[in-house]
Amino acid sequence: xxxxxxxxxxxxxxxxxxxxxxxxxxxxxxxxxxxxxxxxxxxxxxxxxxxxxxxxxxxxxxxxxxxxxxxxxxxxxxxxxxxxxxxxxxxxxxxxxxxxxxxxxxxxxxxxxxxxxxxxxxxxxxxxxxxxxxxxxxxxxxxxxxxxxxxxxxxxxxxxxxxxxxxxxxxxxxxxxxxxxxxxxxxxxxxxxxxxxxxxxxxxxxxxxxxxxxxxxxxxxxxxxxxxxxxxxxxxxxxxxxxxxxxxxxxxxxxxxxxxxxxxxxxxxxxxxxxxxxxxxxxxxxxxxxxxxxxxxxxxxxxxxxxxxxxxxxxxxxxxxxxxxxxxxxxxxxxxxxxxxxxxxxxxxxxxxxxxxxxxxxxxxxxxxxxxxxxxxxxxxxxxxxxxxxxxxxxxxxxxxxx
Ligand SMILES: C=C(O[C@H]1C=CC=C(C(=O)O)[C@@H]1O)C(=O)O
Numbered sequence: 001x002x003x004x005x006x007x008x009x010x011x012x013x014x015x016x017x018x019x020x021x022x023x024x025x026x027x028x029x030x031x032x033x034x035x036x037x038x039x040x041x042x043x044x045x046x047x048x049x050x051x052x053x054x055x056x057x058x059x060x061x062x063x064x065x066x067x068x069x070x071x072x073x074x075x076x077x078x079x080x081x082x083x084x085x086x087x088x089x090x091x092x093x094x095x096x097x098x099x100x101x102x103x104x105x106x107x108x109x110x111x112x113x114x115x116x117x118x119x120x121x122x123x124x125x126x127x128x129x130x131x132x133x134x135x136x137x138x139x140x141x142x143x144x145x146x147x148x149x150x151x152x153x154x155x156x157x158x159x160x161x162x163x164x165x166x167x168x169x170x171x172x173x174x175x176x177x178x179x180x181x182x183x184x185x186x187x188x189x190x191x192x193x194x195x196x197x198x199x200x201x202x203x204x205x206x207x208x209x210x211x212x213x214x215x216x217x218x219x220x221x222x223x224x225x226x227x228x229x230x231x232x233x234x235x236x237x238x239x240x241x242x243x244x245x246x247x248x249x250x251x252x253x254x255x256x257x258x259x260x261x262x263x264x265x266x267x268x269x270x271x272x273x274x275x276x277x278x279x280x281x282x283x284x285x286x287x288x289x290x291x292x293x294x295x296x297x298x299x300x301x302x303x304x305x306x307x308x309x310x311x312x313x314x315x316x317x318x319x320x321x322x323x324x325x326x327x328x329x330x331x332x333x334x335x336x337x338x339x340x341x342x343x344x345x346x347x348x349x350x351x352x353x354x355x356x357x358x359x360x361x362x363x364x365x366x367x368x369x370x371x372x373x374x375x376x377x378x379x380x381x382x383x384x385x386x387x388x389x390x391x392x393x394x395x396x397x398x399x400x401x402x403x
Contacts, residue, residue, distance in 0.1 A: 012091055015098050017114065017177045019043055019087065022104040024113035024196070029081045031065040031195040033343065034184050035351060036210075039091045041184070042343065045103070047084030051197055053077040057302050058352075063345045066352065067195060070310060070334035079197055083346065091184070114176060117202075118361075135165030135332035135367075138384060144329055145372075145380040151325060152376045159251050160316035160325055162383075163334060163371030166391045168398060170364055179204065179397040187279050187393075191353040193341060203336055204366075205358030205394060208278030211308060211340050214301040215349040217293040221304060223252035223273075225313050225373050226284040227386050230277055239275045239282050244377040249273055249284040252312045255319070256288055259307040267295050279357070279393045301350055305340070314338035314354055314371060335360065337369035357393045368395050 016032075023030040023045050029052075030045040044065050046052070054061055054077055063086065068078035085103060134140055141164045148160045176194075183192045183206045190206040213220040226245035232238050253273070260268055272286030292300045315338070316322025337360075342352035359366045370390035372383040 011094070012089070013177050013181055015089060015100075016041065016180060018100065018104055019089070020114045020177065021112045022106075024117050026103070027198060029079075029195075029197050031067075031081050031193065031341075031343075032180070033065075033191060033193040034091075036189050036191055036208075041089040041091055042346070043085075043087045043089075044081050044083040044343070044346075045085040045087075046082045048082075049198065051200055052080045052082060054080040056305060057299075058305065058344050058350055059299055059302055061344050063343075065195065065342065066344050067197065067336065067339070067341050068309070069336050069339040070314070071339075079200070080344075081195070081197075086346065117196075118170065118174060118176060135163075135369075136167055137164075140164075140331060141384055141387070142380045144331075145374055145378060145383050147329055148325070148374040149376065149378055149380075152374070157322055157325060158317040159248060159312060159373060159375050160322045161312075161314050161338075161371045161373050162326065162330060163337065163369060164384075164387050165332060166368040166370075166388075166395065167362070167365050168368070168395060170361070170366055170398065174398060176204075182397055183394075189276070190278060190357065191342070191351070193353075195341065201336060202361040203355070203358055204361070205355060206279070207341075207353040207356045207358065208276075208281075208283065209313065209354040209356055211311070211342075211352045211354050212301055212304050213349070213351045214292070217291055219290040219292050219297075219300045219304070221256060221288045221308065223249060223256055223286045223288070223311075223313065224276075224283050225249035225252045226282075227372070227389070228282050229389060230280050230282050235282060236275050236277060241275075241284060242377075244375055245284060246273075248373045248375050249286070251317050253286045255312045255317060256286075256308070259304060260288075260290075262307065263297075263303055265290065265295060265297060265300075267291070281389060281393065305352065309340055310338060311354065313373065314356070316373075334369065338371065357390060359394050359398070366398055 028046045028049050032043045034041050063083040065081040066078050144162045151157045187206040190208050192206045194204045196202045209224045210222050225248045269289045273284040275282050276285045336355050339355050340352050341355050344350045359368045368391040370387040372386040
């Protein structure tokens, strides 16, 4: 029993390696993901090398994968990987049952383009250097949190979510396939993703936060906030939340309800907040559902995408003021961190996630990104600790030892 399990695992990993080798060797943009609570690994590969940009009317888009940075772009567009090729791999199937398309089959097996990418990845820009030096300074982050608290006390903000970075060397024995595999096994409730926009960016992550999801007539979004380490045998039951965390999450929920009000949408279901597990962290989450048919809102996905991003879980409240505060004081570029990513119009469903618990590949190194919700009662040291825990979610799969 154990033997066959091990054999099938190795074979599935080989299948993932074949897919990644074929995708890298094409030189074209691609994305690979596994949705929360799913056992299917999906991949899209664009037919063109050129990087596409699209408008935000997601209902009009062809099947593909959308990628939007934290900051809005001047052209108001997002990056897009068109699903010229789409492949899904049922992770529970035996290897011999996998029927690869020709673009995968024609690739030589084992060492190849995937290893080349990892050893020769030149995505080292000036912007990246700032992100490494300013973004990773503990002193800078503590000061930023102090400043956030004083702005909140002065009544200029209600909540703000400052972030930081952590750059670690990519160990010589780093195995991307193994990391993706472990991420999928360790975080069944997260959106495990890897995307590669040649010459632009390559990221790997496991996000716990859905921004918007549409399937048939159903629309879904969530408010996620509050963080603590999962402890004990039954962490979901034993979790106790402080007033600070309850209020922090309530602000995110209120923001969603305000968005519904703005578009005069009155019929929605709200459930929660309840405690949920994301890796070894716990969060508070409320779920919001709308029937787009009965409310006559076929474009609710695009409308809410425009209204929600960036949510108060990654930016703050009021949104405009919190955003300006971060732009002025954070001191580094978030790039794709806290932006949004996800499959669009694939099998009649769209699932877009906030790009959290994530890392970008640089030259021989990776940069992890994490933020923490600050309210009036925050303690800067504790917020730093929280970002350390969030960085570890992904960081632990990059190194044999913690840096
Ligand atoms: C900003 C992040 O998490 C957000 C989502 C859940 C809980 C959060 C918090 O407790 O601060 C954050 O709002 C991050 O993971 O970098």
